[in-house]
Amino acid sequence: GENVEQHPSTLSVQEGDSAVIKCTYSDSASNYFPWYKQELGKRPQLIIDIRSNVGEKKDQRIAVTLNKTAKHFSLHITETQPEDSAVYFCASRAGTYKYIFGTGTRLKVLA
Amino acid sequence: NAGVMQNPRHLVRRRGQEARLRCSPMKGHSHVYWYRQLPEEGLKFMVYLQKENIIDESGMPKERFSAEFPKEGPSILRIQQVVRGDSAAYFCASSLNLGANYGYTFGSGTRLTVV
Numbered sequence: 001g002e003n004v005e006q007h008p009s010t011l012s013v014q015e016g017d018s019a020v021i022k023c024t025y026s027d028s029a030s031n032y033f034p035w036y037k038q039e040l041g042k043r044p045q046l047i048i049d050i051r052s053n054v055g056e057k058k059d060q061r062i063a064v065t066l067n068k069t070a071k072h073f074s075l076h077i078t079e080t081q082p083e084d085s086a087v088y089f090c091a092s093r094a095g096t097y098k099y100i101f102g103t104g105t106r107l108k109v110l111a
Numbered sequence: 112n113a114g115v116m117q118n119p120r121h122l123v124r125r126r127g128q129e130a131r132l133r134c135s136p137m138k139g140h141s142h143v144y145w146y147r148q149l150p151e152e153g154l155k156f157m158v159y160l161q162k163e164n165i166i167d168e169s170g171m172p173k174e175r176f177s178a179e180f181p182k183e184g185p186s187i188l189r190i191q192q193v194v195r196g197d198s199a200a201y202f203c204a205s206s207l208n209l210g211a212n213y214g215y216t217f218g219s220g221t222r223l224t225v226v
Contacts, residue, residue: 004153006153032214034213034214036214041222042219043202043217043218043219043220044154044202044217045217046213046214046215046216049213049214089153089154091153091154091214096209097142097144097159097167097206097209098156098159098167098170099146099154099156099214099215100156101153101154101155102153103152103153104151104152104153
């Protein structure tokens with residue numbers, strides 16, 4: 001069945017450094033890839049997304065890249081800050097409503 | 112313009128009891144999606160409902176779980192005879208039309224603890 005693999009499961013970076021989280025999807029029909037940030041005890045919140053007809057998208061300190069051929073997409077956070085500490089989930093959507101989520105990356109930004 | 116509302120936020124049930132989770136979609140939305148998040152895991156699709164209809168329940172366990180979205184009132188996810196493995200956070204999202212142009216906005220979730 002459809003699957004999304006996410007790496008690493010945990011990531012610690014120094015404040016100001018960059019963080020990169022990578023995901024791989026299995027369903028070649030996937031056409032939309034959102035990223036969510038979840039703080040402890042709260043709901044996942046959409047932070048950025050990318051569609052299959054675009055290779056890269058940037059929003060201030062965060063960016064997402066997509067390689068359709070390799071079925072890879074990545075989240076890049078630059079100039080990390082302590083408030084970036086959270087669990088990040090990638091997801092893919094092949095049809096119109098069902099999302100497959102990765103298993104999450106726990107990011108810790110060390111001050 | 113309230114977002115997706117879920118209640119209760121926290122629910123504790125003893126093994127064998129029933130759990131009822133409610134989801135009120137955003138105003139005007141008639142499509143509701145339920146996802147479950149087990150501890151330390153990502154979200155997993157459970158069920159997609161339109162008003163009075165279950166469209167896709169492929170992610171919902173065949174036994175003990177049921178969902179409805181009546182003409183009036185919130186969507187209800189019902190878990191009968193709960194077991195410890197049902198302990199999880201249950202999130203719902205809604206949309207105006209089938210699917211959504213953008214990723215879902217989830218409600219605050221219901222955290223179910225089975226003791």
